[in-house]
Amino acid sequence: METDGNSLTFIALFLPFVAAALAPALTRRMGHKAAWVLAIVPAFLFIHFASLVGTVASGEAVTGSRNWVPSLGVEFSWFLDGLSLTFALLITGIGTFIVLYSGGYLKGHAHLGRFFSFILMFMGAMQGLVISDSFLMFFVFWELTSITSFLLIGFDHSREASRRSAMQALIVTGMGGLALLAGLLVIWNATGATSLSALLETDNALRESALYGLAFVLILGGAFTKSAQFPFHFWLPNAMEAPTPVSAYLHSATMVKAGVYLLMRLNPVMGDTALWETVLPLFGGVTLLVGGFLAVRQSDLKLMLAYTTVASLGLLVMLTGFGSEHAIEAAVLYLIAHSLFKGALFMVAGIIDHEAGSRDVTRLGGLRKAMPITFGAALVAAISMGGLPPLFGFLAKEEIYYALGFASVWSALFTLVAILGNALMFAIGFAVALKPFLGPEVKTPNHAHEGPPLLWLGPVVLAGASLLAALVSPLTHRLFSIPMASAVAGEPLDIYISLIPSIGMPLLLSLVTVALGYAIYRTLGDVRARVGAALIAIGWGPDRGFDQVLRGIVRGAHRLTGLIQNGRMETYMTLTFAVIALAFLVPLVGAGEMPAFPQLPVLTLYEIVVLALAVIGLGAVLYADDRLTAIVSLGIQGFAVALIFLLFGAPDLGFTQFMVETLSVVILALVMTRLKLAKSDHRPTREKALDVTVASLCGLGLMLALFKVTSLTFDPALSVFFTEYSRVIAHGRNIVNVILVDYRGVDTMGEIAVVMAAGLAILALVRVRLGRRVEHAEPQVASESRETVA
Amino acid sequence: MKTLILRTIAPYLSALMMIFSVFVLLRGHNDPGGGFIGGLLAASAFAIYGIASGVASARRAMRFHPMAIAGSGLAMSVLAGLASILFGVPFMTGLWAPPIPGIEFELSSVLFFDIGVYLVVLGAITSVALALEERDDE
Numbered sequence: 001m002e003t004d005g006n007s008l009t010f011i012a013l014f015l016p017f018v019a020a021a022l023a024p025a026l027t028r029r030m031g032h033k034a035a036w037v038l039a040i041v042p043a044f045l046f047i048h049f050a051s052l053v054g055t056v057a058s059g060e061a062v063t064g065s066r067n068w069v070p071s072l073g074v075e076f077s078w079f080l081d082g083l084s085l086t087f088a089l090l091i092t093g094i095g096t097f098i099v100l101y102s103g104g105y106l107k108g109h110a111h112l113g114r115f116f117s118f119i120l121m122f123m124g125a126m127q128g129l130v131i132s133d134s135f136l137m138f139f140v141f142w143e144l145t146s147i148t149s150f151l152l153i154g155f156d157h158s159r160e161a162s163r164r165s166a167m168q169a170l171i172v173t174g175m176g177g178l179a180l181l182a183g184l185l186v187i188w189n190a191t192g193a194t195s196l197s198a199l200l201e202t203d204n205a206l207r208e209s210a211l212y213g214l215a216f217v218l219i220l221g222g223a224f225t226k227s228a229q230f231p232f233h234f235w236l237p238n239a240m241e242a243p244t245p246v247s248a249y250l251h252s253a254t255m256v257k258a259g260v261y262l263l264m265r266l267n268p269v270m271g272d273t274a275l276w277e278t279v280l281p282l283f284g285g286v287t288l289l290v291g292g293f294l295a296v297r298q299s300d301l302k303l304m305l306a307y308t309t310v311a312s313l314g315l316l317v318m319l320t321g322f323g324s325e326h327a328i329e330a331a332v333l334y335l336i337a338h339s340l341f342k343g344a345l346f347m348v349a350g351i352i353d354h355e356a357g358s359r360d361v362t363r364l365g366g367l368r369k370a371m372p373i374t375f376g377a378a379l380v381a382a383i384s385m386g387g388l389p390p391l392f393g394f395l396a397k398e399e400i401y402y403a404l405g406f407a408s409v410w411s412a413l414f415t416l417v418a419i420l421g422n423a424l425m426f427a428i429g430f431a432v433a434l435k436p437f438l439g440p441e442v443k444t445p446n447h448a449h450e451g452p453p454l455l456w457l458g459p460v461v462l463a464g465a466s467l468l469a470a471l472v473s474p475l476t477h478r479l480f481s482i483p484m485a486s487a488v489a490g491e492p493l494d495i496y497i498s499l500i501p502s503i504g505m506p507l508l509l510s511l512v513t514v515a516l517g518y519a520i521y522r523t524l525g526d527v528r529a530r531v532g533a534a535l536i537a538i539g540w541g542p543d544r545g546f547d548q549v550l551r552g553i554v555r556g557a558h559r560l561t562g563l564i565q566n567g568r569m570e571t572y573m574t575l576t577f578a579v580i581a582l583a584f585l586v587p588l589v590g591a592g593e594m595p596a597f598p599q600l601p602v603l604t605l606y607e608i609v610v611l612a613l614a615v616i617g618l619g620a621v622l623y624a625d626d627r628l629t630a631i632v633s634l635g636i637q638g639f640a641v642a643l644i645f646l647l648f649g650a651p652d653l654g655f656t657q658f659m660v661e662t663l664s665v666v667i668l669a670l671v672m673t674r675l676k677l678a679k680s681d682h683r684p685t686r687e688k689a690l691d692v693t694v695a696s697l698c699g700l701g702l703m704l705a706l707f708k709v710t711s712l713t714f715d716p717a718l719s720v721f722f723t724e725y726s727r728v729i730a731h732g733r734n735i736v737n738v739i740l741v742d743y744r745g746v747d748t749m750g751e752i753a754v755v756m757a758a759g760l761a762i763l764a765l766v767r768v769r770l771g772r773r774v775e776h777a778e779p780q781v782a783s784e785s786r787e788t789v790a
Numbered sequence: 791m792k793t794l795i796l797r798t799i800a801p802y803l804s805a806l807m808m809i810f811s812v813f814v815l816l817r818g819h820n821d822p823g824g825g826f827i828g829g830l831l832a833a834s835a836f837a838i839y840g841i842a843s844g845v846a847s848a849r850r851a852m853r854f855h856p857m858a859i860a861g862s863g864l865a866m867s868v869l870a871g872l873a874s875i876l877f878g879v880p881f882m883t884g885l886w887a888p889p890i891p892g893i894e895f896e897l898s899s900v901l902f903f904d905i906g907v908y909l910v911v912l913g914a915i916t917s918v919a920l921a922l923e924e925r926d927d928e
Binding site for chain 2: 655660663666667670671674732734737740753756
């Protein structure tokens with residue numbers, strides 16, 4: 001572990017964000033050619049990560065950290081093992097070509113600079129996600145990918161469909177993010193680990209913890225929403241509203257694999273339980289089939305690919321949860337293969353759309369002459385997707401069938417699911433790669449011709465990588481697949497699979513898959529119509545469900561607000577005071593800590609007089625005929641209390657009480673005159689009785705609490721401290737004031753901010769009423785404060 | 791207000807209360823008083839002046855909008871707290887000027903903080919009170 005590499009990784013974490021900040025200015029100067037400059041950043045990151053491959057392949061992890069919030073023990077730390085490194089290489093490698101492709105695809109777009117900025121930000125977030133070590137960092141980057149994905153899907157924000165899809169993706173993945181946060185907290189609680197690397201060393205702690213079930217559900221909530229597992233898959237096809245580079249990058253090659261990454265990362269500490277090995281394959285299998293069938297239904301190139309991405313993610317989750325070593329190896333191989341071929345195919349779909357002007361597979365054909373390079377790349381990628389030799393996809397599929405087999409009913413079931421899913425993807429892959437290019441030439445909206453290198457470079461390189469990786473498979477395995485699979489399994493694994501097919505069950509199953517896939521491909525139009533009819537018969541799907549849930553939430557919130565915020569002052573006051581009464585009484589009664597009635601002290605004459613004053617004030621409030629008298633009487637009671645404060649040695653308190661009472665009487669009186677209420681209270685007895693009850697309970701509660709407090713022995717520690725130090729270290733003899741402005745100055749600062757905010761709010765409310773009244777123009781003159789301004 | 795007595799005496803009363811409020815503010819650190827109570831006193835002074843001589847004259851007498859006074863008070867308190875940064879000590883640490891011989895009064899950042907409190911209370915309450923005193927036909 002070299003320190004040099006560490007600090008470079010630290011820089012690498014921020015570099016994409018720096019590039020994102022510079023992108024708009026650069027694009028303004030250079031136009032779409034800025035892509036060539038901006039692509040240097042991911043290319044550089046790719047080279048940096050590639051330089052670590054040797055270290056990681058030898059079984060070591062590259063780690064490093066910086067202090068972040070030392071007082072809270074939060075570190076900014078990263079952790080690169082086989083799993084994260086392979087992901088980082090995919091993200092930066094594909095990212096390089098995506099940046100170039102974006103330059104070609106959105107050439108001349110008014111907001112190209114903004115687009116570059118968003119996509120680089122996303123790259124930084126995604127890269128951070130896979131190499132973070134501390135939970136907090138991981139979560140922050142996780143959410144950042146959701147947010148940048150929102151920005152990218154909604155890039156074309158003038159269209160309503162874009163906005164809806166962006167919101168939907170954000171809500172679904174954002175909810176999942178919250179579940180993930182809760183899950184990480186639960187894991188932290190169960191194991192004490194605050195970072196992934198520490199967690200991986202805890203061995204069985206999480207599995208044996210009582211919190212395992214809870215952690216499992218929450219983590220799955222995060223992973224399944226992000227990786228579009230059924231029934232949360234609907235946001236991913238909708239995300240195709242984004243420009244094609246985004247679909248190729250976020251919604252096939254990288255971001256949607258974050259959930260799979262999370263599951264793979266946690267497999268060593270959470271896997272190998274009955275729960276894990278049941279739930280994951282089931283959800284994954286269902287997602288695989290749902291995605292496959294829905295893909296067949298589509299005729300839009302991007303949507304066909306999007307649903308096969310859903311299917312592929314299902315396959316990955318299924319394999320990750322299946323539990324055998326071969327299944328993990330298969331998942332790893334398929335993940336790499338999928339990122340390469342799906343990224344390439346998406347870019348091909350984008351090129352076709354860009355050059356021919358349509359993405360509808362039924363309206364395209366015969367483009368092979370006009371776009372030979374694109375056709376070549378598409379064909380190679382589709383062969384990989386179909387799992388045919390000599391591409392990397394073939395290795396992945398062979399390994400899948402090795403892993404599943406027919407050992408038990410359970411695995412046989414998933415073998416069948418995998419065959420059907422793979423056959424569907426085979427058909428779609430070739431439909432995307434062949435149908436637009438073969439057959440008679442069809443008249444397309446644009447006169448089709450080959451795109452510029454910026455466009456075809458990406459698919460060609462990715463398709464080439466699929467081929468190369470398979471040709472030198474022993475090297476690929478040694479450098480990438482084996483370290484990654486070992487990290488996922490938590491123990492060293494070995495992968496031997498190569499292009500030379502061994503005669504046996506897997507090969508046979510591959511042949512069945514291909515035959516079935518070919519059959520579906522030939523009858524695609526027919527199958528499409530049938531699946532379409534079936535879906536119309538079902539009618540209702542999670543996408544509509546999402547809308548209904550949202551509407552339900554809005555309606556529920558509206559109703560709830562109407563209930564608790566009905567705009568009637570009386571309701572608010574009654575509720576507030578009822579809660580105060582309960583807050584006093586419930587703990588006292590509930591804990592059985594009712595105070596004994598204290599012995600009454602012997603009062604001196606002047607004390608009795610003051611108390612009598614307070615009682616007279618209160619009595620006057622109750623019996624006053626009009627409101628103004630009641631308010632003033634309340635002031636009498638307040639003054640009596642102030643006198644008590646003075647008598648018992650709290651001059652500050654007494655002083656303040658005098659002022660507060662005076663001002664509240666003045667302000668209350670002013671409010672009364674403004675509100676133009678009836679002079680006296682004419683409510684029915686029933687309503688008054690409720691108020692009396694609440695008020696009495698409040699008084700009773702406060703009294704009991706005071707009895708309780710005064711019956712305890714007084715702890716003079718604070719008084720002694722302040723008396724002793726107030727003068728010495730705070731230069732003041734008035735302890736109350738010293739506490740207010742010095743010891744607890746920050747509190748006071750908060751309080752005066754509240755005073756000011758409350759003042760502003762009251763002012764606004766008074767003005768609102770004033771405005772309304774002026775409109776109605778009812779000149780009413782309150783006699784006692786008639787103005788005399790000339 | 792129509793009573794001649796109050797209208798005649800109010801300016802003197804208010805002025806007296808204002809002086810007293812400053813006195814209370816400044817003595818606060820050693821004797822009963824302080825920014826909060828001083829602010830309340832000053833607010834009552836303006837309230838009385840407003841009731842007796844009219845809101846417009848009260849506003850003229852204040853020169854600034856009471857909310858602006860409250861805002862500057864809040865800013866002053868925050869700045870008094872931030873001053874400690876210049877001396878490399880934690881936020882809100884009290885800073886004390888060296889005592890001047892013969893004068894009992896000590897200058898400090900805490901005092902400015904307290905003046906800020908005074909201004910916030912004065913401004914916020916006065917603005918509410920004056921707004922309520924204002925009649926519709928003004």
